Amino acid sequence: MTDSRPVLTMTGISKSFPGVRALHNVDFRLFPGEVHALMGENGAGKSTLIKVLTGVYGIDEGTITLGDEQVAFSGPMQASAAGVSTVYQEVNLCPNLSVAENIFIGREPRLLGAVRWGEVRRRARQLLTRLDLDIDVTAPVASYSLAVQQMVAIARAIDVQARVLILDEPTSSLDATEVAQLFRVMRQLRDEGIAILFVTHFLDQVYGIADRITVLRNGTLVGEYPIAELPQLALVEKMIGKELDVLERLEEQPRRELAAVEGGTPFVAVSELGRKGAVAPFSLTIHAGEVVGLAGLLGSGRTEAARLFFGADRADRGEVTVNGKPTSLRNPVQAIEYGIGFCSENRRAEGIIPDLSVRENMILAMQAARGWLRPIPRRRQDELVEQYIKALSIRPANPDVPVRNLSGGNQQKVLLARWLITEPRLLILDEPTRGIDIGAKAEIQKLVVQLSDGGMAVLFISAELEEVLRLSHKVAVMRDREMVAQLDNDDTVDAERVMQTIASGSTRKEASQ
């Protein structure tokens, strides 16, 4: 496997942005026929290393060798032509173009100069089948969930005849089944001799597929290790530079008692709430201090259901009561007035305002609620922003940099802070830990527990079942855009049982009626 020479060698790579040293003298090697995990905390420099390699950024110092030649790509197109195919961390597809067009954009099969659209569609379908995804390839990409978009981006990358395949957090919104499917394809490609660079914050995925690990910390190289020589705990230590104990403490957390929070008027109760084409009518109650988890597979309608609670989409049937009073949630402004907050899963399209500073992004929701005539005094802003930069360990800890300059995980934390600052009574968290490193993830989970103990209701969505089970009092299971069951999260519930419920959804539903 590693007897051959590396297909890619990066030596002494340094890259600075104004005020930030993102990479300092980093070496990296990639061998043909291996899956190589690039690990590190949020802001460690993983994405920057990838972008430097593919020519998105120029390098300050260092050399890159691909095969036998020294290279300096001018951008992703050139890199991909040279056999380095990349899926960047933020899915960048053209939202208005169809799935098939997105997959073949820039390299459409042609006949006498004319694009062969039939062929494009047929091959797109074939590719997606390889990833076990059966969708309409003529529909615009924007009409699909983020997870599907991620799969489309992956499909585009693996179709290129590549020597090197780079996947920057490709699995951040995928469920276990899609991950398994992706891994099957990755193994196939690896066995064909392709070198795969894989970034993720999921340790079990690393140990499930990687052959070798390179660890970055704070823009410097910690080391390169064969997977067998670096057990999980040691890896975590290398990543954060110290031992991690929060994680263990969280594991020991007792199951959360539903009885303790249920009873009395629910904060929000919906009955037969639904929206055509998005989610079938469902009923659900959320009490103050209660964490309700939404479980389900990709496209099962979790996000769609959550959006109705926030008025992000308007329900076309059903009733809503807030604090026992009937109402309807027609738009976000109204939901926010009731004290509801919604942290979207799609931070690029629905979350960050890239040009605005970290400070402005954080106070945005609070400011919107106050109205533009009552600006938040600067001193108060500073207090709030400083508090959350510290609480969520956002780096760089500078409130005045544009948020687009932050690493993906740190952007996610900024979004979370935006809603925490508003002190909502119900916080809807759609994949809040997406792309967040394990240390910060544990911190955020702890925070959710703390906040709900303090009386905040939480609607929690995550592709990671363990996380849902760890935090929730109650788990609502979605399947095919229908809520098929609601389980009290007691000792009888575990990931397996939830998976079973998902699999056998319809029978469950009859039983519960």
Add this chain to the structure above:
Amino acid sequence: MNERLRSMASHRLFWPVAVLVVMLAVNTIYRPGFLAVEVNNGHLYGTPIDILRLSAPLILVGLGMTLVISTGGIDLSVGSICAISGAIACLHISQAPDQNSLVTVFTALAMALGAALVLGAWNGVLVSVIGIQPIIATLILMVAGRGLAQLVTEGQIITINSGPYRALGLGHLLTLPLAIFIALGAALLIAALTRRTALGMIIESVGGNREASRLAGIRSARMVFLVYVVSAACAAVAGFMMTANVSSADGNNAGLWVELDAILAVVIGGTSLAGGRFYLSGTILGALIIQTLTTTVYAMNISPQTALLFKAVVVIAVCLIQAPEFRAKLGRRRRGGPPSPSSAPQPQKEEVTA
């Protein structure tokens, strides 16, 4: 380049100021008396004062345009709105028994401003409620507005003889043209409205990511509506100045092409056409640059047709310089040759967020 100079060069107003200075210098070389200012009757006169005075309408239109562009939109109808508001004001004054009465003039201004607000609201509704692309939505009024102005003037050029109205364009205050104070006042008002409150940030947020802003609880549609109304109001006042300068309203030619100049001023000032951050001071500088350009063109006896072409070329050049891809290409070409491993910090080549 030393450190001080470099940090100065990276200031976002550096290039606009540099361009302005170079243009003034070229003019002075060409015509040594260019910068001379003389006192006459207690008023200041001279080319620099003329440039300030003539740029006042453009500054006004540019301010409104800045806000519109910040939301990711564009307002092509400002020229037509200038013509309509000027025509309404002049028509009312021309029909009054005493054209010099302050009451008449103020009624005329109020009527014209009211009409402009309605037109702005029309643009705003088309863009924010109905969701038509701004360039198309405002194109409607850009074309139809000229017709409206013709209707008001009945195809004639309305000439008036009103002292108070003329003062809007030619009057003086504290030795300086009144128009400068009006433009400055509008700038201060808009700056206070946007920067002393949270309005500016909210507009930038809507322009930066409209859906994200909506989900953060911002009434995005309302903000978009608002900026078109403000833009129309600014255009109306500019229209008063333009017609006051010549004491007549010409539905065909008042404010002709001012939208192009205004967009150029905004872009030179550093506000991106893609929306987001806006810079009012940059726009004012941009307007001064364009007026200086126009004055230069006239001073050098270049024909008006060529002048338009000249400006268009500048627009293209500025837009190119603003595009990250183009800058990257330039940078790469300048670096040239085989990539040297230890070159200075290279420009970002392409936007792909983290």
